[in-house]
Amino acid sequence: MIGTEIEHLIKLIGRLPGLGPRSARRVALHLLKNREALMLPLAQALNKAADVIEECPDCHNLDTQRPCAICASSVRDRGIICVIEDIADLWAIEKTGSFKGYYHVLGGTLSALDGIGPEDLSIPHLLERARDDRVKEVIVALNATIDGQTTAHYIADCLHSCNVSVTQLAHGVPIGGQIDYLDDGTLAAALRSRKAV
């Protein structure tokens, strides 16, 4: 007894990540109850974003300009490229304000199971960028998951032939973390990489 238009809307909302059929219904109802304040502005923002946002040809970030604002910046350090899996990781690192080099978004991780090879990611493009003489360091900032670490090792191997140092993020106790609640792997890594006070 739900109208076709509402059902179609619920189906589309249900395809968003993290939303099941029940939350999709809840979101659809919330939208229909807030038409002027939320539903129409959202439709407009979706159309606008789909229209103006493009992938950066250099780092594969998304932005309204080509190349993106980060790649177009002249005050950043051309010597460092930070390799990340996804644009969300770029946003997370940018938010810390503690990295002033350039980025390279892979667009995923290698996965033999899903048939994702180096050519499906932007790895060949990364190697090409790393061959630039100005680049001195590549930080491989991939997730500390099995797929992420496999990809990190593969990239480090490929970069051997380029004249760059390859680094990775430090493993250890998260700021604010409680030792009692940490997993064995993190604690072992933190012990191995202990530092003088």
Next chain:
Amino acid sequence: MIGTEIEHLIKLIGRLPGLGPRSARRVALHLLKNREALMLPLAQALNKAADVIEECPDCHNLDTQRPCAICASSVRDRGIICVIEDIADLWAIEKTGSFKGYYHVLGGTLSALDGIGPEDLSIPHLLERARDDRVKEVIVALNATIDGQTTAHYIADCLHSCNVSVTQLAHGVPIGGQIDYLDDGTLAAALRSRKAV
């Protein structure tokens, strides 16, 4: 360093129920990566639904037709009105296929704290509908929460003057429920309303 258009989109998505800032970013990225398949169809569906879907003047359901398909149906039982809090509840009851009367969507529950009185809900309209001679029974199917039950009692009191019987949903063990895991209130209600086998 996130572009204005993306930030605006993330802000709007973050206002949907059940989505925090992190999931809003995730949804926005997913949309931007699936422009043709999801983003543009969603924008279109939002615009279309905002345009064609209206509130039913009889039962306050949402539908593309006025009155809604349920109120316009002639095969349903005019003698029973089922009062629910929200349209999501109407969808849930319709899905069971075990109710063939008409509905009345309140649009919320009474709440002294939030300043929601009977006039803010469609309670006066319900009383008007209940005065129709054809109506024999009003099922008050509100949530078994404190606000829901307060509203149910208020409605039952108001309906005293109308010539209708007022009923409520049965409380008891949910189908598939394990007695060991049930709360005391439900178990006590199930015991009180026990039936001969």
